[in-house]
Amino acid sequence: MISQILTILGVVIGALTSYLSTSAAERARHRRALATRWDERKLDTYIEYATCVKEIADLAKRAYQAPDGSDDREQFLSAMNKAEQKRSALFEALTLLASPATTDAATAVNPVVWRMLEAARRRESDPREINLVLVEELNNYHRQARLDLDISIDHRAP
Template identity: 60%
Template sequence: MITQIVTLVGVLLGALTSFVATGWAERTKHRRVMAARWDERKLDTYVQYATCVKEIDSVAKRARQAEAGSTERAEFLATMEQVEIQRSALFETLVLLASPGAVEAAKAVNVALWESEVAAREHTGASNGPVLVELLNAYHSQARLDLGVGDPVVGA
């Protein structure tokens, strides 16, 4: 009778150990899958935001260069406004997904971009292109840091 109890306890202990180990492995796997999914979403958001910023800056530059009162200038300004709406929505997604450092870098990009948009609307020749490029580089660095990607090899 004692041997049967010892055997039964051994079987129960083995089943419990197996259950706990399997549960732990499944939770770990689930966490890895979710982290990969969120990293993909973050990467997409980082890229889409930067793309919108560059598009707005490019269209704003063309609007500043276009003749005042021309149809071409009006089209550039309308395009700039449409892409600005997209950038704004992407920034909200960025705030929800990104690291605090990346969000702060994106905020600095926003300020420089808004200055470029104002110059385009007011039709002044002012451009802050080099400043925007520096701020985008800082944004990219923060995004890479958040995604766990090292700095790219310079000159490659």
């Protein structure tokens, strides 16, 4: 009788151990899958935001260079305004997904973009001069995004 109880107890303990280890492994796999999915979403958002900022900078330079009253200038200004609306929406997504440091870096990019937009609209200054500041801020943004995504880039040759 005792041997039968020990056998049943062994089977129960074995089944429970198997269930717990399988559950733990499944939870860990699920967490890794979620982390990967969120990292992919972050990367996409980070790239879209930076691409949109660069598009605005290019359009601002083109609008600035186009003659006043020309169709080209109006088209560049219109495209620039649409791109700014897109950048604003992307920034909202970025703030939901990004680390605080990456959000701060993107926040530092925004006023530089706005200066470029105003420079193109009013022609009070050349957006190409503001572009140097934008490049610095974007470089910091890229650096913070890589840290957030745990991407290390070794630029040394092997």
